[in-house]
Amino acid sequence: MKVFTLLLAMAFSVIARSQNTINNYQYVLVPERFEMFKQENQYGMNTLAKSLLEGVGFKAYMADEQLPADLASNKCNALKAELVEKKKFLSTGLILVLKDCQGNVVYQSEEGKSREKEWQLAYNEALRNAVGFLSKAQYKYDGSAPAAATATTTNTPAVVMTAATPATVTDSKDVLYAQANANGYQLIDTSPRKVMSLLKTSQVDSFIADDGVARGIVFKKGGEWYFEYYQDEKLVSKKLNIKF
Structure with missing residues (x-):
């Protein structure tokens, strides 16, 4: 049970990194000078980037x-806008990168390209094309707070679970199907609807879990899967029917 302390202490920073999408953000900060240039707003790139992002x-x-x-x-x-230049012989290439406050x-x-020979025309066209790919992502602010912002402003103490901690046990008979992703799994019901995210840990059959309301740990014990978290300072243990 001691491993739970370390896993839950890690949970908030890991979840913040994994769950952020552009739809969590309504703001973007554009620097006065992109690192690839020597002057502020060189070729009008910074004000153009601001205008294009507002257009999205x-x-x-x-x-x-x-x-x-x-x-x-x-x-x-807010997200921070950055540009990455792709060096080419006969064309100019730019990639738009949006990072959260933690640098993630x-x-x-995708790479926006231009074959214009005059620098300002080339950079402007490449930027427009790069932001064009963002338009295809169908951005729409969903009204939720960015996970990075929540993790930064909320001081949540690590939860210590011990064998002596009393738990309220519930049994969920609904079948949840595990779909693998880059960081672990997502659990979906028969709708299908995503009901929980599972992040891999260094422990076999132990995952950092988030169902959108509570954050805790999903682990296997005695051949059964359990989701444990704290609610109103009480440990809650829920048996899950997971199909991997």
């Missing part, structure tokens, strides 16, 4: 602009 649906702000109160108090409510890549476009 984001609320974009430059570093020197007055920010909304919720963004000014917590920069983790939330979105990366």
Whole structure:
């Protein structure tokens, strides 16, 4: 049971990294100068990036602009725009990267290309094409708080589960089907609807779990799967019917 302490202490930072999508964010911060250039707003790229991102649906702000109160108090409510240049002999290539406040890549476009010979025309066209791929992602702010912002502003103590901790045990007979992904599994019901995320750990048959309401651990004991978490300072243990 001691392993639960370490797993839950890790849970919030890992979940924050894995669950963020562009739809969690309504704001994007655009720097005054992209790293690939020597001057601020060189070739008008920064103001163009701001305009294009607003065209997609984001609320974009430059570093020197007055920010909304919720963004000014917590920069983790915004993504940061970066550009990566792909060196080519006969064309200019740019990739748009959107990162959260922890430096994690939330979105990366395909390469926007231009064969214009004049630098400003080439960079502007490549940027427009890169943002064009973002348009195809059908961005729409879903009104939820970014996981990175929640993890940064909320000081949640690590939960210590011991054998002596009393637990409320419930039994869920609904079948949940495990679908593998890059970080572990997602559990879906027969709808099909996603009901829980499972993140791999170093322990066999133990996962960091999040059902959208509670965060805890899913583990196997005695041939049965259990989801354990704390609710109102009480340990809750729920038996799950998982099909891997």
